[in-house]
Each structure stands twice: as C-alpha cells, then as structure tokens.
Amino acid sequence: MDYHFDWSVIARNSGKLGDALLLGLGLAVVSLLIGCVIGLLAAYARVSGKRWLSAPVWAYVEFIRCTPLLLLIFFLYFGLPEFDISFLDKTQSFVLSLSLYAGAYMCEVFRAGLASIPKQYVEAAKAIGMRPVQRQVYVVLPVMFRITLPSIGNNLISLFKDTSLAAAIAVPELTFTARQINANTFRVMEVWLTASALYLASAYLIAMVLRLLERRYASIR
Amino acid sequence: MDFSMAPGTFLFEAWQARQSLLSGLGVTLLSSALSIVMATVLGLAMGVALTFGWWWLRPLARLYVDVMRGLPLLVLILFTYYGLALFGINVPAFWAGVIALGAFATAHVAENFRGAVQSVPAGQMEAAKAIGLTFGKRLTYVILPQAVRRMLPPWVNTALEIVKGTTLLSIIGVVELLLSAQQAMARNYMIIDFYLLTAALYVAINFTLAQLGATLERRFSYLRY
Numbered sequence: 001m002d003y004h005f006d007w008s009v010i011a012r013n014s015g016k017l018g019d020a021l022l023l024g025l026g027l028a029v030v031s032l033l034i035g036c037v038i039g040l041l042a043a044y045a046r047v048s049g050k051r052w053l054s055a056p057v058w059a060y061v062e063f064i065r066c067t068p069l070l071l072l073i074f075f076l077y078f079g080l081p082e083f084d085i086s087f088l089d090k091t092q093s094f095v096l097s098l099s100l101y102a103g104a105y106m107c108e109v110f111r112a113g114l115a116s117i118p119k120q121y122v123e124a125a126k127a128i129g130m131r132p133v134q135r136q137v138y139v140v141l142p143v144m145f146r147i148t149l150p151s152i153g154n155n156l157i158s159l160f161k162d163t164s165l166a167a168a169i170a171v172p173e174l175t176f177t178a179r180q181i182n183a184n185t186f187r188v189m190e191v192w193l194t195a196s197a198l199y200l201a202s203a204y205l206i207a208m209v210l211r212l213l214e215r216r217y218a219s220i221r
Numbered sequence: 222m223d224f225s226m227a228p229g230t231f232l233f234e235a236w237q238a239r240q241s242l243l244s245g246l247g248v249t250l251l252s253s254a255l256s257i258v259m260a261t262v263l264g265l266a267m268g269v270a271l272t273f274g275w276w277w278l279r280p281l282a283r284l285y286v287d288v289m290r291g292l293p294l295l296v297l298i299l300f301t302y303y304g305l306a307l308f309g310i311n312v313p314a315f316w317a318g319v320i321a322l323g324a325f326a327t328a329h330v331a332e333n334f335r336g337a338v339q340s341v342p343a344g345q346m347e348a349a350k351a352i353g354l355t356f357g358k359r360l361t362y363v364i365l366p367q368a369v370r371r372m373l374p375p376w377v378n379t380a381l382e383i384v385k386g387t388t389l390l391s392i393i394g395v396v397e398l399l400l401s402a403q404q405a406m407a408r409n410y411m412i413i414d415f416y417l418l419t420a421a422l423y424v425a426i427n428f429t430l431a432q433l434g435a436t437l438e439r440r441f442s443y444l445r446y
Contacts, residue, residue, distance in 0.1 A: 003307050003308065062424075063420070063424065065381075065427075066381070066423060066424040066427040066428060066431075067385070067420045067423045067424060067427075068384075068385035068386070068387075068388040068399070068423060069385070069388075070388040070389060070391070070399065071388060071399060071416065071419060071420055071423065074399070074403070074416065075413075075416045075420070078406075078412050078416075079412055079413045079416055082412055082413050083413075161291075161292070161293040161294075162293070163293075164293035164294075164295040164296055165293075165295060165389075167295065167392075168392060175293065175295055175296055175299070178296075179299070182303070188303050188304060188307055189304060189307055192296070192299065192300045192303070192304055195296060196292055196296055196300065199291065199292055199293060199296060200288060200291040200292060203291040204291065
C-alpha cells in the first residue's frame with residue numbers, strides 16, 4: 001500500500017463537513033415529522049374500514065415500498081416541473097420525497113400500533129363519556145406513541161442514512177460535500193473515512209438518545 | 222396534468238429505447254441476484270460466527286454488523302469503488318457495486334439469523350446435546366431448519382432492499398435500469414413517462430420476489446416441531 005494519509009485536508013474542511021452533517025440531520029428530522037403526519041392520517045385511513053379510503057392508501061404504501069427511493073427523488077425533482085410545479089427547490093423537493101417515503105413506512109408502523117391497543121382502553125374511555133376525538137387524543141394516541149416509539153426511532157436512523165441520496169440532486173449534505181472535497185483535493189481515503197465516521201457516530205448518538213427516550217416513555221405503566 | 226406526448230408516441234419511444242432498457246433491466250437483475258447470493262452465503266456464515274463463534278470472533282462479527290448497519294449504502298458503494306482503487310485494486314464499477322451491496326446485506330442477513338436462532342427454544346439445543354449430537358449436526362438438523370423458516374420474511378425484505386439498492390449503482394456509472402431510463406429521457410425528454418415505466422418495472426420485480434417469498438414461506442411452514 002503506497003497511500004500516505006494527510007489529515008490536514010479534513011481540518012481545513014471541518015466547517016463544511018459540520019454544516020453538511022447538520023443539514024443531513026435536519027433533513028431527516030423534518031422528513032420524519034412530516035412523514036409521521038402522513039403516516040398517521042394514512043394509518044387511520046387504513047383502519048377506517050372504508051374501502052374508498054383504504055384502497056388508495058394501500059396503493060400508495062405498496063408503491064413506495066416497492067420502488068427505490070432514488071427513483072422517487074428523481075421523479076419529484078425532474079418530474080414535477082413537467083407538471084409546472086416549480087416552486088420547489090432541490091432541498092424542498094428532497095424533503096418531499098423523503099417525507100412521502102417515510103409516510104408509507106410510518107403508516108405501517110402506526111397501523112400495527114393502532115391494532116395493538118387493548119380494546120378495553122377505548123371501551124373504558126367510551127364508558128366515562130369521552131367523545132371520539134377526545135378518545136383518540138387522550139387515550140389512543142399516547143398509548144400508540146409509546147408502543148411505536150422504538151419503530152419510529154429505527155425509521156429516524158434509516159432516514160438519516162437515506163439523506164445521503166440527496167447527493168444525487170446536489171443537496172449539499174454530507175455525502176455530496178465529501179464528494180466535492182474529494183474532487184478538489186483528491187484525498188479520497190481521508191474524506192470517506194471521516195464521512196463514514198461521522199455517519200456512524202451520529203447514528204449511534206441518535207440510537208443512544210432514543211434508548212433513553214424509550215426507557216422513559218416506551219413502557220406502559 | 223401535462224404528459225409530454227400522446228401514449229402512442231411514448232410507446233414508440235419506449236420501443237426505440239428497448240435495447241438499452243432491457244440491458245439496464247438485465248444489469249439490475251444480475252447485480253441483485255449476485256448480491257443476494259453473496260449476502261445469503263456470507264450472512265449465514267457471519268450469523269453463525271455472531272451466535273456460536275469463538276469468544277474473539279463474536280465481537281469482530283458484532284463490529285462488522287454494527288458498522289455496516291450504521292453506514293448509508295451510498296457511502297459504502299462510493300467507498301468500495303473509489304477506495305479500493307487507491308490500494309491498487311481496480312474493481313470494475315459493476316463488481317464494486319455488487320460487493321458493496323452484498324457486504325451491506327450480509328450484515329442484515331447475519332442479524333436476521335441471530336434473531337431467528339434466538340427464537341429457537343434453548344431446551345432444543347440442550348436436548349440435542351444430551352443425545353450426543355456434534356455441534357455441526359445440532360446446527361444442521363435442529364437449529365437451521367427452524368431458523369430458516371423464521372428467517373424467510375426478513376430475508377425477503379433484505380432481498381427487496383437489495384433490488385432497490387441497485388439504483389445507487391447508477392451513481393458510480395453502472396448503466397442499470399434507472400440510468401438506462403434516464404439516458405432514454407435525455408434523448409426524448411419524456412421524463413414522467415419513463416420514470417413511471419421504470420417504477421412499474423421495479424414494482425413488478427419486487428412484487429414477484431415478494432410472491433416468491435410468500436410461496437417459500439408456505440412451503441416451509443409445515444416444518445413445525
């Protein structure tokens with residue numbers, strides 16, 4: 001092996017890499033939040049028992065789960081302007097893709113969560129005279145949140161890793177920035193090792209925070 | 222809605238591009254199949270190392286699994302393609318992609334195996350030990366037949382992830398299905414139409430794979446104890 005490491009290139013670009021990492025984390029969190037809203041609505045549509053409501057949602061979920069995320073990203077970024085929807089810049093378009101993608105997965109998570117809530121909870125809430133909305137807000141949703149917290153956490157980690165795909169439409173997150181630094185400096189190994197270490201460390205950090213959250217909230221007491 | 226041209230024109234353009242689309246589809250299928258085979262064989266071996274390995278082997282396998290599951294697949298592919306070249310190992314883009322996809326999925330298969338083995342009641346292993354079966358025989362006749370059945374659903378999920386992961390090979394220049402569709406778009410500007418065609422093809426591939434998985438599950442489901 002005749003490769004000589006020169007880590008000064010990382011020190012010189014540390015600001016750029018830091019910004020890129022934060023952007024990736026931000027993209028993942030925002031997409032997860034929007035995805036949770038989409039997923040929740042979709043899950044309620046799936047369990048509603050109305051075919052006209054659950055069939056399109058089923059089609060959406062299966063379509064997203066069977067097609068590659070990169071395809072969705074390209075489709076929205078290059079395809080939407082064909083429909084004269086051009087108010088989306090590349091970051092917004094990526095967030096929309098990732099949110100739609102997260103929404104499909106969260107729908108399944110929430111559906112399983114809703115299904116695992118003991119019937120007695122809802123009956124008890126009915127018995128003390130809660131209205132349907134109150135039952136959902138005060139009984140069903142808090143319990144479901146606790147049940148699904150581990151899965152939401154897993155999705156956040158995988159969404160964070162998926163933000164690397166934003167590089168394909170030149171959103172300046174970590175992978176894109178690493179490739180740019182590579183192109184300017186040719187220090188391939190240093191840059192990729194650093195980017196990998198940053199991804200690993202962040203994913204571990206998120207996992208640790210989630211474990212703490214789970215310990216606090218996930219069990220039904 | 223503003224589909225660029227009439228459906229007839231699209232069919233004509235798709236027919237014009239059939240050769241590159243078919244070869245792209247072939248590349249997608251071949252790279253998926255190779256990666257799935259690699260991940261299954263190595264993943265099972267890694268799973269055995271993770272579960273029953275010597276004391277020094279287990280943490281190494283654990284480290285491998287954790288690193289692979291903590292990295293984005295795209296970073297892994299770029300790393301394999303550009304990184305190996307620095308060590309004088311010039312792997313063609315296609316093979317770099319297959320290796321990266323396979324190495325990534327190996328970790329997932331290993332973890333699935335661990336989960337499946339852990340769900341086999343411990344008493345069975347002890348019973349097999351008690352009647353004097355060697356470790357290899359315990360693994361082949363007692364643990365694996367039960368673990369395989371439990372591994373099937375997550376294994377199918379991993380296979381679907383691999384098929385979808387092959388789109389990332391386009392970024393290192395492998396002309397798979399997505400890139401061949403984009404090349405067709407670059408000639409005729411029928412962007413939406415070709416993306417929809419590509420999406421339909423991926424759905425078809427993955428739907429077939431999922432059905433195959435369901436059939437296999439049914440086949441194995443009488444392996445009860």
